[in-house]
Amino acid sequence: MEAIDHAILIGALVMTVGILLGVFSARFGVPFLLVFLGVGMAAGVDGPGGIRFSNTWLSFLVGNVALAVILLDGGLRTRLATFRVALRPSLSLATVGVFVTAVMVGVFATWMLGIDWKLGLLLGAIVGSTDAAAVFSLLNSSGIRLKERVASVLEIESGLNDPMAIFLTLTLIEWITAPQGLSPGALAWRLVVQFGVGGVLGIGLGYCMANVMERVNVAEGLQAILICSAGCMIWAIVQSFGGSGFLAVYLVGVIVGNRDHAVGEAVLRAMDGMAWLAQSAMFLLLGLLVTPHRIWDIALPAVALALFLMCVARPVAVFLALLPFRFNVREKGFVAWMGLRGAVPIVLSLFPLLQGMEDSGLLFRLAFAVVLASLLCQGTTVALAARLARVLRPRYDEPISRERLRGVHPPGLELMQFMVAPNASMQDLRADQVELPPRSALVSVARDGELVPLDQVVLRAGDIVSVLAPTPALPRLSRMFLTETTPPAWDQVAHDFLLDAEARLADVAALYGAGPLPPGQQDSTLAEAMLAAFPSPPVEGDTVEIAGLRLSVTRMEGPRIVQVGLLLPRNAAEEARDDKARLWRLRDRARPLSPPSRRKP
Secondary structure, three states, X not given: OHHHHHHHHHHHHHHHHHHHHHHHHHHHOOOHHHHHHHHHHHHOOOOOOOOOOOOHHHHHHHHHHHXXXXXXXXXXXXXXXXXXXXXXXXXXXXXXXXXXXXXXXXXXXXXXXXXXXXXXXXXXXHOOOOOHHHHHHHHHHOOOOEOHHHHHHHHHHHHHOHHHHHHHHHHHHHHHHOHHHOOHHHHHXXXXXXXXXXXXXXXXXXXXXXXXXXXXXXXXXHHHHHHHHHHHHHHHHHHHOOOOHHXXXXXXXXXXXXXXXXXXXXXXXHHHHHXXXXXXXXXXXXXXXXXXXXXXXXXXXXXXXXXXXXXXXHHHHHHHHOOOOOOOXXXXXXXXXXXXXXXXXXXXXXXXXXXXXXXXXXXXXXXXXXXXXXXXXXXXXXXXXXXXXXXXOOOOOOOOEEEEOOOOOOOOEEEEEEEOOOOEOOOOOEHHHOOOOOOOEEEEEEEOOEEEOOOOOEOOOOOEEEEEEEHHHHHXXXXXXXOEOOOOOHHHOOOOEEEEOOOEHHXXXXXXXXXXXXXXXXXXXXXXXXXXXXXXXXXOOOEEEXXXXXXXXXXXXXXXXXXXXXXXXXXXXXXXXXXXXXXXXXXXXXXXXXXXXXXXX
């Protein structure tokens, strides 16, 4: 009994220390996952904890279950709309990108370490894929908002690239241990089975699971547990049929998360706790498994390998994989730098250990060192890299509360509450005259703890406003209710005018254009001309130049462009600057005084 008590005490203590240190280190930009890994190493055989742990099979089991839960949670939060702009580049990164990375790292490792070239390629396959746990965790906790296309590519790539890495790893292990059983046909069939069975069963079982979740009415905590257990069951079923369970469980999460009646915000919050528990337990256990003093023996080659992976192999693979798609150099550079390595390479490095391969311990230590370097270098510089690459979306303040509505059509509506900020653009306007985004409605206004009639109240700072709106309208609503109204700096504006996307390109070009119209665009609308100019589906914020016009996508409804921003040439813009400034001054002078407060005595 004392042994059980001590085991529970040590486990709880290690987990508590990891969380508390993670909260403290987050202020300095250190990822939580790196902290958990470090705490596990400190509790291990070379650290103050002195715990001797060498159960490779248990680590492998916990790692697989944890990755399944993490991918399931990531899929639940992925909107189907992101596949419209990111599926093809993500698939290219998950296949071509992983293959190119594995080959380049393998060749470099063979030359640097002087090992057999097959073993070098196996090491390249092990560290070749990005890690879903690291990517999802950093994107959610870094506090930055990336451009939709970039964020979607990173999320979907990390969810889809595991099958390719597993296929390469298992194939190379079999090639090293039993080369006579492999043939080109067998390799091609194995790859088809990995992706095909994983994709087909993932989609089919995902729809079954979504139908079940829509009909089950239990507490949110039990619903989250049901999702996790069903996801792990699906992972095991797909793996037993030779497919990729990781691909299947990610697709299950996407399908269930996009069914309007299947999961609510409370369930997603519970799943967030499940994912964090899985991540922390996995990284603590993997930290316990490693022997740090043996990593020091290979520190120099491990650092060289990590630098080559981060600065050469991953960038080359990203630029090649994204060559057919519309990404500028800064976006490609950021995607390359976000090739975070985490638990996946460590779990894959356990395959050779379980097979009892020669030099499997070396592969494990090298993979562990690469993960440490990736989390330390790339994980701590996410915000800086995003700013340098200019892939950040404009920041906006979050509402007081938001809740996604269930059982409404069209889906995707949320009930949001805002507290009107001082000097916001909505201040001193009548509530029933507020111009909201499409499909949005003002539901209620609360003042001093009481609801007030919408047709009589003039909005004041401090009022609690409830708005029913689609999720994409949140940034605009935040600017309306929460952002102080000040004239923007003239050299920082993204556009000078907002135009209807159905306006004729020829008419706009006749007024502001500085070049000839593209062939066949005489009767095109702005939306049609912009869609023709973009080689891939656009997202809000994308810009293009047509006939000398600098046009940007300012609002979309699904795949349709509905509003376009026009940035005038600077010589024409200078002429309008004084008019804009006068309009701002007139608006401020015309603003009525706030009515006196009617607080109860």
